[in-house]
Amino acid sequence: xxxxxxxxxxxxxxxxxxWMVGVSTVLTAIGxxxxxxxxxxxxxGGLLPARPVHAVLGLVVNVxxxxxxxxxxxxxxxxxxxxxxTTIGTTAAIVPLTIGAIPFFARLVETSxxxxxxxxxxxxxxxxxxxxxxxxxxxxxxxxxxxxxGLTITVVALLGYSALAGVVGGGGLGDLAIRYGxxxxxxxxMVATVIVLIVFVQLVQSVGDLIVRLLSHD
Amino acid sequence: MIEINGVRKTYRSxxxxxxxxxxxxxxxxxxxxxxxxxxxxxxxxxxxxxxxLLERPDAGTVTVDGVELTALGxxxxxxxxxxxxxVHQHFAxxxxxxxxxxxxxxxxxxxxxxxxxxxxxxxxxxxxGLGDRADAYPAQLSGGQKQRxxxxxxxxxxxxxxxxxxxxxxxxxxxxxSILELLRDLNKELGLTILLITHEMGVVKSICxxxxxMREGRFTESGEIPELLRRPxxxxxxxxxxxxxxxxxxxxTVLDVTVSGGGADEPLxxxxxxxxxxxxxxxxxxxxxxxxxxxxxxxxxVPGAEITGPLDYLRSRGALVEVAS
Ligand SMILES: Nc1ncnc2c1ncn2[C@@H]1O[C@H](COP(=O)(O)OP(=O)(O)OP(=O)(O)O)[C@@H](O)[C@H]1O
Ligand SMILES: [Mg+2]
Numbered sequence: 001x002x003x004x005x006x007x008x009x010x011x012x013x014x015x016x017x018x019w020m021v022g023v024s025t026v027l028t029a030i031g032x033x034x035x036x037x038x039x040x041x042x043x044x045g046g047l048l049p050a051r052p053v054h055a056v057l058g059l060v061v062n063v064x065x066x067x068x069x070x071x072x073x074x075x076x077x078x079x080x081x082x083x084x085x086t087t088i089g090t091t092a093a094i095v096p097l098t099i100g101a102i103p104f105f106a107r108l109v110e111t112s113x114x115x116x117x118x119x120x121x122x123x124x125x126x127x128x129x130x131x132x133x134x135x136x137x138x139x140x141x142x143x144x145x146x147x148x149x150g151l152t153i154t155v156v157a158l159l160g161y162s163a164l165a166g167v168v169g170g171g172g173l174g175d176l177a178i179r180y181g182x183x184x185x186x187x188x189x190m191v192a193t194v195i196v197l198i199v200f201v202q203l204v205q206s207v208g209d210l211i212v213r214l215l216s217h218d
Numbered sequence: 219m220i221e222i223n224g225v226r227k228t229y230r231s232x233x234x235x236x237x238x239x240x241x242x243x244x245x246x247x248x249x250x251x252x253x254x255x256x257x258x259x260x261x262x263x264x265x266x267x268x269x270x271l272l273e274r275p276d277a278g279t280v281t282v283d284g285v286e287l288t289a290l291g292x293x294x295x296x297x298x299x300x301x302x303x304x305v306h307q308h309f310a311x312x313x314x315x316x317x318x319x320x321x322x323x324x325x326x327x328x329x330x331x332x333x334x335x336x337x338x339x340x341x342x343x344x345x346x347g348l349g350d351r352a353d354a355y356p357a358q359l360s361g362g363q364k365q366r367x368x369x370x371x372x373x374x375x376x377x378x379x380x381x382x383x384x385x386x387x388x389x390x391x392x393x394x395x396s397i398l399e400l401l402r403d404l405n406k407e408l409g410l411t412i413l414l415i416t417h418e419m420g421v422v423k424s425i426c427x428x429x430x431x432m433r434e435g436r437f438t439e440s441g442e443i444p445e446l447l448r449r450p451x452x453x454x455x456x457x458x459x460x461x462x463x464x465x466x467x468x469x470x471t472v473l474d475v476t477v478s479g480g481g482a483d484e485p486l487x488x489x490x491x492x493x494x495x496x497x498x499x500x501x502x503x504x505x506x507x508x509x510x511x512x513x514x515x516x517x518x519x520v521p522g523a524e525i526t527g528p529l530d531y532l533r534s535r536g537a538l539v540e541v542a543s
Contacts, residue, residue, distance in 0.1 A: 123310035126270050126381075127324045128299035137326070142314050217355035218313050 001186060009176060010192055016090045017172035017200070020162045024097040025155050031102040032154070033147075035061065036109025037135060047121075047131050061103040069161050072100050093170030097161055105154045112146030113139050145216040152208025156201050163197065173197055219379060219411040220246040220269060225278035227264050238264040239275070240435035244413075246428070248378075251405055251412045251509065253422040255457065256432035262415040265432070266383050269413060270302045271295060283378055300328050303372030307384035309364040311356040317343065317367050318352040324374045342370040346400060362393035369400060373408075380404070382414040386421060394418075398425050402509065419457045427510045429454055443510040447478045448538050455538075459515035462502045466543055470519040472501065473529070476538040478513035486535055487518065490528045496520055517542065 001009075035057060041047050042054040067075070073096045077087050080095040116139055124138045140147070163174025173193050181190025222244040229236045238261040246252040256262050267273040269280060271287045279288045285298050311320050318339050325335045343349050346366040356364055365385060372380055382401070386394040402425045404410045416422065422429050422443070430440035431453050439446060439453060447455045455476055466472045477486065482505050491498050498518050505514030520528060525541075532539045 117308075117310070119306060119308055119310040120312060122267075122272055123304065123306055124323075126272055126299060126302070126304040127327055127375075128296040129327050130293075130296060133327055137323070138312065142312060144314060215314070218357040 001180075001188060006189060006192060009180070009189065010173075010196060013171075013173040013176040013193065014196060017159070017162055017174070020090045020093050020097060020165065020170065020172055021155065021158045023094050024101060024158050024162075025151070027094070027098040028101040028105050028154060028158070029151060031098065032105030032109050033140075035102065035106035036113065037139070039106065039110045040113045040139070041131075041135070047134060061106055064099065064103040065107070067100075069096070069100050069164055072096055073165065088169040090171040093162065093165035093172070097158055097165060100161060101154055101158055104157065105150060108150030108153065109143075109147060112143040112150055115146055116142045145212045148208060148211045148215060152205060152212075155204045155208070159197065159200055159204070173200075219248045219250070219283060220244070220252075220413055221279075221281040222265075222269065223279045223281075225265070225268050225275040225280060227261075227268055227273055227275050237435050239268060241278070242432075242435070242437055244430065244437070244440070246411055246413050248411055249405065249409045250428060251401070251414065251426050253426035253429040254413070254415050254432055255417060255419065255422060255429060255454070258417070260432040261435040262417075262432055263383055266381055266413065266415050269381055270299055270304060300324070300375050301377050301379070303375075303377035303380040305365070305368050305372050305380065305382040305385045307387050309356070309361075309368045309388075311364060311367055311371075313356050316353050316355055317348060317359070320356070320367055321370045321374050324371060328375055330375075338374060342373060345373070346370045360393075361389050362397060365389065365393075365397055366400070369397075369404075373404070373410075378409075378411060380410050380412045382412060384415055384417070387417070394420075395424070401425055422454070423458055423506065423508050425509045431457075443508060444478045444513070447476055447511070447513050447515075450538060450540060455515065458508070459503060459506075459513075461515065461517045461542075466519050467499075469523070470499070470521055471523055471525050472517060472519050472542040473525070473532075474503075474515065474517050474540045474542050475532060476513070476515045476540075477505075477536070478511050479536075480512075481536045482512040482514045484535070486532065486537060487516070489535075490531060493531065494528050496522075496528065 039054065039057055042050040042057065076096055076099060080092050081087050083095055084092050086092050120142065121134060121138060124134050162170065162172050163177065165172065165174065173196055177190050177193040180186040181193060222242060225239055225242050226237070227239040229238055242265060254262050254265065264273060268275045269282065271280065275288065279286055281287065282298070282302055287295060287298055290298055312323060315323065321339045321342055322335050325338065339352065343352055346369055348363060348366050348370070351359065351363065356367065359367065386397050389397060398421060401412060405412055414421070426443060428442045429446065430437045439449070446452050461474060487498055490496065498520060501517040501519055503514065503516035529539055
């Protein structure tokens with residue numbers, strides 16, 4: 001394959017992957033934060049204890065996390081179709097990616113928030129902070145380094161899963177590697193794709209680490 | 219200023235029930251520093267957490283600055299809490315905020331406008347002696363400095379009451395002394411009422427006007443310090459002035475003499491010695507200036523078993539005399 005062709009292919013793959021992973025990351029961040037915070041709040045001794053809510057939420061998270069991604073991909077096809085009107089292509093891949101990543105990130109959010117010492121939360125309550133203020137100004141704020149580290153791990157995982165989404169015609173770099181590298185024995189394309197993916201992961205991790213470093217003050 | 223009436227708090231777990239606070243009554247007057255001492259597990263922290271309803275008592279009422287907290291909930295309780303400062307053993311500062319940010323925190327909660335916040339932060343940091351560390355993060359401060367930030371933060375919204383749970387327990391003796399001095403100054407200058415928990419008698423000695431001893435959830439004694447010192451068998455007096463066991467010589471009677479107020483500075487023992495022609499031996503003890511009074515407690519050995527004369531004399535001079543052996 002000629003370089004201009006390869007370049008165009010790669011560029012197309014990069015754009016598709018960036019779109020899939022980018023949108024999934026934003027949606028996952030929102031969903032994961034929401035569920036993670038809820039898991040902490042509704043836990044026993046939490047700020048808004050609610051046993052049943054906590055139990056159901058925990059179960060849903062665990063079930064989703066224990067499903068192999070490929071199975072999840074297939075299992076939610078009807079849901080995907082209902083939501084985006086199609087089951088192939090990058091936009092369709094965003095649905096299973098997000099649904100797979102939210103519980104993963106939610107647990108990381110939960111863990112990070114639990115690291116905030118109860119002492120500090122008690123101090124805020126003693127100062128007359130409302131629940132909303134405690135979540136925003138104490139829990140999420142104090143947990144920021146952990147949250148960013150967790151999001152970094154999640155983005156890297158999403159990159160990996162997005163390659164898998166290629167299997168069902170999701171597009172992106174993974175799709176490229178499979179279609180050309182694997183099915184047509186174009187080793188050059190395969191190697192180039194892998195290199196691009198490595199660069200992606202390195203980039204995400206470095207940026208994540210940098211932000212964590214800037215946010216940590218201990 | 220702080221009125222705790224019949225407060226009880228029970229913790230239940232599957233295995234056991236702990237009555238952490240058991241029917242405690244406590245009144246802290248305006249401008250008073252009240253100390254609660256007791257062993258680990260006595261229920262001191264639980265009691266303090268009941269004072270701002272961090273723990274809601276199972277029974278009894280808590281009234282602070284004229285507001286009955288136990289009758290409130292939600293927004294009204296939060297509003298009341300804005301006027302109660304609290305200082306914590308492990309400082310409980312926000313690690314993600316600078317010193318200035320930590321002091322700003324309670325003001326943000328109550329919606330103090332930014333320019334006003336700025337001015338108040340500068341004023342408070344000056345007050346606690348951290349004027350030059352506004353931009354430092356807690357991790358960059360020493361324990362004593364962190365506690366100063368904790369105190370500045372507690373004072374930010376001008377509370378009239380300060381609650382302190384072992385504020386100096388994590389600090390070395392010199393730093394402890396400086397923090398206590400700060401609390402005493404705040405009490406004098408702002409008329410701040412302070413309810414503090416400690417397991418160090420030194421804290422009670424140096425700043426408390428009144429104190430209570432807590433054991434298994436109950437107050438075993440409680441009152442103003444000069445009055446407690448005059449109370450026979452007072453545990454607090456023993457704690458404030460520990461007397462080492464010293465054996466009496468043959469035919470000697472050992473007396474523990476406690477004096478407080480003006481009596482502490484009178485040559486009482488010399489008078490007894492002269493008047494009854496006795497050779498007294500001092501076995502131990504000391505005289506000190508407490509926050510509330512000047513007081514002393516001495517263990518002395520008196521020759522002979524017939525001691526009614528000196529005993530009555532000492533008592534007539536206002537001393538508390540207990541026969542130790
Ligand atoms: N949240 C809780 N759940 C169950 N039991 C508790 C809880 N908090 C305190 N207790 C129990 O209540 C009793 C009193 O505890 P508290 O912390 O008030 O003691 P303390 O006098 O402050 O002790 P220390 O000097 O060690 O701080 C203890 O037996 C403790 O185990
Ligand atoms: Mg305690």
